[in-house]
Amino acid sequence: MNPIFSPSLHIQRHQFVIDFVRKNKPKQVADLGCGEGKLLKQLKFHRNIELLVGVDSNGAKIKKMRHRLAPLSTDYLQPTYDQLRVELYQGSVTQRDGRLRRFDLVTSIELIEHLTLTDLECFASVVFGYMIPASVIVSTPNSEFNALLPGLTGFRHSDHKFEWNRSEFRSWALKVCLDYGYEVEFTGVGEAPQDQQESIGFCSQIGVFHRLQGNDHCSVLHGSDVEEVFAYTLVYSVNYPSLHDSNTLRKVLVSEVLHWAEHLKNRWMKEKTGRTNDVLPHRQTEQGALEELLSESHTPTSCTETLDCPVDYCDRGDVEEQEGAGLLWANDPQQQSGTLNRYVLVPLAVLWSCCPKIGELSGSLENLRHLLMDHPQVKLTQDGSSLLVKCEEQDPDQVDGGLEDDEDFRAVQRSHRAEPEEDWEANV
Incomplete structure (x- = not known):
């Protein structure tokens, strides 16, 4: 039957629902008789939908479709602010369940027959009288079209209990509207040949029902005053990762901060030394080094601008905190032996101002500092104003330098933080 249509008839029915969702942007959508979940799988990509529910009496189909509706790896790697919860229930559309009341849209695609x-x-009583959704889309075969389907005798499916002509479907739909306070518009998919469209109509006829304003008195007559029941069995539920979740937001923000801090450090060091992931040349005096640090105060507004000094630089060793400068500076006691272990301090203000995504995720500089504080992957200065980024360099003859570096760094932290030291090695 379907090959006479292009695209196939079931695709046209699903596309009708998708077009409705795209236009009307419902937040809560339930598909009754969802079968294998093909429609649900398409609807989950529409960002306006926050709750997507499928109901079917066939428990095996429900369990099978869980894999189709589970979040993809990209949903975890690149979460958005959109919220989506998917729920799958096993149950009959003739039973009431309070969890499906007052949805924005309920669909019944080739189900009622x-x-x-x-x-x-x-x-009708359950959907229109108890669930009282804002909109309902019902599709069912048009028996008048059957004469055009090659080789068809009887109903289109062996499980069909009836197949209505357009007049019969219209009569049922108008009675539903009168009983439950809705209005309906008639359309369909699967067009007949042009010279027969008027006399035969669509292969699948569709009724789009809209709840009339102020019809809640109808719901009182049909069960809203009765204690809510939960007749369906919840088979599967999942919340898609969203930046509205604080844990997800913090994880994404930390990833962005570490990425851009490393990027800014490498750019600045390349400008200073012509090399990345390296240390600066020796300065002649500590006083000269300090004066150079204090003179480099340019803060860029775009990551694409030339960075005069996007970061503050410090060596490691005996640490001195410069009041008002927000800097840490240390003289490495290992310098004479050729082992230089140094760190770069990237001000959070630079990250927040020059990297739009960090600004968008955090909202404010103070909130950025709050979200990064005490995170095991982030190393902040005592006042929380800058991020400490390691500059790797190790003497080729020194095999265990990594461990010594971590011990040196803990010594640096102890010198300017009062709280107990943290085992940074375990978090690198």
Whole structure:
């Protein structure tokens, strides 16, 4: 049957729902009789949807579709501010469940024809009278089109209990509107040949129902005054990673901060020495080094600008904190032996101002400092104004330099922090 349509009929039905979602931007969407979850899989990419629910009586299908609706690795690597929760339930559309009330959109795609007429009455009562969604999309076969389907005798599927013509579907839909306070518009997908469109209509007829304002009195008559029940079995639920979650936000922010701090350090050191991941040449006197540090105060506003001095530089050894300068400077006692272990201090103000994503994620410089504080991957100065980034250099003859570097660094931390030392080695 489907090959006579291009694209196929089920794709056209799903596209109709997707176009509706794109236009009306519902936040809560439930698909009744979701089957293998093909429609849900497409809807999960629409960022306006915050809660996506599938309901089907076939538990095996529900369990099978969990893998289709699970977050992808890219969802964890590049989370957005969009929030999405997916829930899959096993249950019958003839039963009430309070968790599905007052959704923005409920869809029933090629479902009602599988119900007995008695169950169809329950379906209308549950969906329109109890769930009372803002909008409902119902599609069902148009029996008038069957004559055009090659080789078809009887119903289109062996499980169909009925197949309505356009008049019968219209009569049912208008009665639903009268009983439960909705209005409906009729359309469909799968067009007949041009000369038969008027007389036959669409292959799948669709009713789009909209709840009338002020019709809540109808819901009172049909069950909202009854204690809510939970007849469905929750089979699967997942929250997609979102920057609205504080843990996810902090993880992404720290990753960005470490990346850009390393980038800025390498650029500045390349300008100073012509090499990255290296140390600066020896300065003749400590006083001269300090004067050079204090004179380099340019703060860029864009990461693409030429960086005169995006970072403050310090050696390691005996540390002196310069009041008001926000700098740390140390003379490495190992210099005479050829082993230079130095660190660069990247001011948080530089990271916040010159890297737009860091500014967007943190919101303010103070909030950036708060989010980075006490994070095991981040090493801040005592006043929390700068990030400490290591400059790697090791004497080729020194095999265990890494361990000594960590011990030196802990000595640096002890000299300007009152709180107990932290085992940075375990967090590198």
